[in-house]
Amino acid sequence: MSKLSEAIKNKEFVITSEVGPPKGTNMKECLEEAKHFGDKVMAINVTDIQSAVMRIGSLATCIKLKELGYEPIMQMVCRDRNRLSLQSELLNADIFGIENMLCLTGDHQTLGDHPECKGVFDLDSVQLLAAAKGLMAGQDLAGGKLDGSPNFLLGGVVSPGLEPVELQIMKMEKKIQAGAKFIQTQSIFEPEKFRQFMEKVKHINVPIFAGIIILKSVGMARFMNKNVAGVSVPEEMIKEMKATKDKKATGVAIAARIIREIKPYCQGVHIMPLGWADTVPEIIKQAEL
Amino acid sequence: MIIAKLKPFDEIKEMLEDYRKILVLGCGSCVAVCMAGGEKEAGLLTTQLQMAFELDKSGKTVETITILRQCDREYIEEVKEKLGQYDAILSIACGVGVQFTAEVLDGTKILLPGLNTTFLGATAEPGTWVERCLACGDCVLDETGGVCPVTMCSKSLMNGPCGGHEEGKCEVERTRDCGWVLIYERLKKLNKLDLLKTFKGPKNYGAVKRPDKIIHEAYQPVAVEKEEAKDKK
Numbered sequence: 403m404s405k406l407s408e409a410i411k412n413k414e415f416v417i418t419s420e421v422g423p424p425k426g427t428n429m430k431e432c433l434e435e436a437k438h439f440g441d442k443v444m445a446i447n448v449t450d451i452q453s454a455v456m457r458i459g460s461l462a463t464c465i466k467l468k469e470l471g472y473e474p475i476m477q478m479v480c481r482d483r484n485r486l487s488l489q490s491e492l493l494n495a496d497i498f499g500i501e502n503m504l505c506l507t508g509d510h511q512t513l514g515d516h517p518e519c520k521g522v523f524d525l526d527s528v529q530l531l532a533a534a535k536g537l538m539a540g541q542d543l544a545g546g547k548l549d550g551s552p553n554f555l556l557g558g559v560v561s562p563g564l565e566p567v568e569l570q571i572m573k574m575e576k577k578i579q580a581g582a583k584f585i586q587t588q589s590i591f592e593p594e595k596f597r598q599f600m601e602k603v604k605h606i607n608v609p610i611f612a613g614i615i616i617l618k619s620v621g622m623a624r625f626m627n628k629n630v631a632g633v634s635v636p637e638e639m640i641k642e643m644k645a646t647k648d649k650k651a652t653g654v655a656i657a658a659r660i661i662r663e664i665k666p667y668c669q670g671v672h673i674m675p676l677g678w679a680d681t682v683p684e685i686i687k688q689a690e691l
Numbered sequence: 692m693i694i695a696k697l698k699p700f701d702e703i704k705e706m707l708e709d710y711r712k713i714l715v716l717g718c719g720s721c722v723a724v725c726m727a728g729g730e731k732e733a734g735l736l737t738t739q740l741q742m743a744f745e746l747d748k749s750g751k752t753v754e755t756i757t758i759l760r761q762c763d764r765e766y767i768e769e770v771k772e773k774l775g776q777y778d779a780i781l782s783i784a785c786g787v788g789v790q791f792t793a794e795v796l797d798g799t800k801i802l803l804p805g806l807n808t809t810f811l812g813a814t815a816e817p818g819t820w821v822e823r824c825l826a827c828g829d830c831v832l833d834e835t836g837g838v839c840p841v842t843m844c845s846k847s848l849m850n851g852p853c854g855g856h857e858e859g860k861c862e863v864e865r866t867r868d869c870g871w872v873l874i875y876e877r878l879k880k881l882n883k884l885d886l887l888k889t890f891k892g893p894k895n896y897g898a899v900k901r902p903d904k905i906i907h908e909a910y911q912p913v914a915v916e917k918e919e920a921k922d923k924k
């Protein structure tokens with residue numbers, strides 16, 4: 403059983419973080435990031451051709467992390483592969499001992515660095531979860547029987563800040579029905595709004611881990627407000643970043659403060675350091691986790 | 692209807708480089724409605740080409756005719772002989788029309804496309820056309836309040852939106868509505884939001900065997916034979 407499954411089973415407060423595979427074959431920096439996270443991080447998300455920018459794959463990076471003793475959460479998106487390839491990749495992941503699988507839609511190909519490529523989207527994230535669940539039960543999407551079936555802890559994502567939130571909740575419910583055993587959220591900057599969201603999904607019986615992004619600069623905050631759907635960094639936080647001399651320390655303090663405030667309402671946090679992996683232990687410490 | 696737009700003039704001109712006697716062949720149906728390849732547009736393009744060739748002193752001639760439909764053998768046959776008089780035919784029908792005219796002429800004449808065929812759409816307002824259907828062969832509009840998830844969602848998602856919409860707009864283009872927000876709003880008005888709760892399985896992308904073919908029941912070989920047998924009696 404994966405550490406993540408174990409923690410969920412024991413109703414522990416879950417802490418996960420994330421790395422992004424590099425563009426090119428130099429894995430050094432990416433793997434080094436994992437070293438910074440420290441013991442409290444139970445598992446590490448590995449993004450799948452994140453932002454539709456061509457790079458090393460999720461599975462290969464997960465295998466590398468595992469070799470070093472870390473527990474990966476493999477992300478899989480629907481953009482680049484049809485149902486044959488997606489199901490095959492799920493089997494591939496299993497034989498390399500990958501135990502956690504996070505299924506997502508994926509950013510549209512036109513937003514990446516190969517905007518002229520053909521997007522696939524043969525399945526959506528709910529169908530991908532259902533496909534994985536089917537494989538775990540020994541059957542593929544066409545009803546074919548498997549000789550040996552994989553075993554995963556399946557997860558999905560939700561974006562609590564998106565309107566209409568009802569639509570987000572409906573889709574999240576479908577993900578859970580399709581087999582998701584945990585949910586990670588888009589990054590949270592407004593604890594009160596998050597509390598209201600968690601109130602609306604009280605009936606959900608799988609743990610929800612709040613996404614935390616470390617603010618690195620005023621520019622980054624403004625960029626996210628403008629370009630990242632469902633994320634809004636409050637003006638006071640932007641002011642805080644503007645006023646500080648030590649961006650890193652303030653970014654860490656803000657992230658820790660958000661975690662302290664939302665901790666009572668969720669079952670864990672997923673910290674996305676976006677290159678500042680070394681700040682993760684300090685955030686965890688200041689957040690009193 | 693089929694929506695298309697004229698190729699850039701320079702691209703068209705380059706295509707015509709090797710030919711002297713050119714015919715611009717317009718089509719009087721879909722592409723006439725979307726103001727890309729009808730009689731009027733054929734006339735305009737012909738004049739433009741004539742002027743350009745005159746400036747070049749290339750000695751090329753350009754004439755034009757327009758037929759009602761280039762996707763119908765009957766109308767092409769009517770002008771087949773005339774088409775024989777030119778070195779090249781620049782068809783400004785959709786891709787179907789260009790191919791069908793070429794098929795009728797069967798290698799006796801080169802056909803060149805003057806349009807880029809773009810989508811199946813409707814007239815949103817005068818001069819504006821919008822895409823609405825990808826001809827998937829397995830229509831699900833009954834489940835989505837008459838808004839097509841395959842077409843109106845940039846990722847053709849079947850079970851709800853991705854995380855990329857913001858203020859009702861799609862992540863691909865912030866000026867375009869998110870298909871799933873449209874579906875949600877329509878179903879809400881219809882008081883049928885419950886339709887969204889059911890899991891939609893993977894779509895049957897094999898429903899259309901591209902290139903597909905449809906034969907109306909009455910024209911199935913068996914049906915035709917039966918009719919003929921009746922006649923004999």
Ligand code: SF4
Binds near residue numbers: 840
């Ligand atoms: S579901 Fe969409 S793409 Fe398919 S036939 Fe209906 S409108 Fe067209």
Ligand code: SF4
Binds near residue numbers: 847862869
């Ligand atoms: S933003 Fe809406 S329309 Fe665009 S891809 Fe996502 S769900 Fe589809």
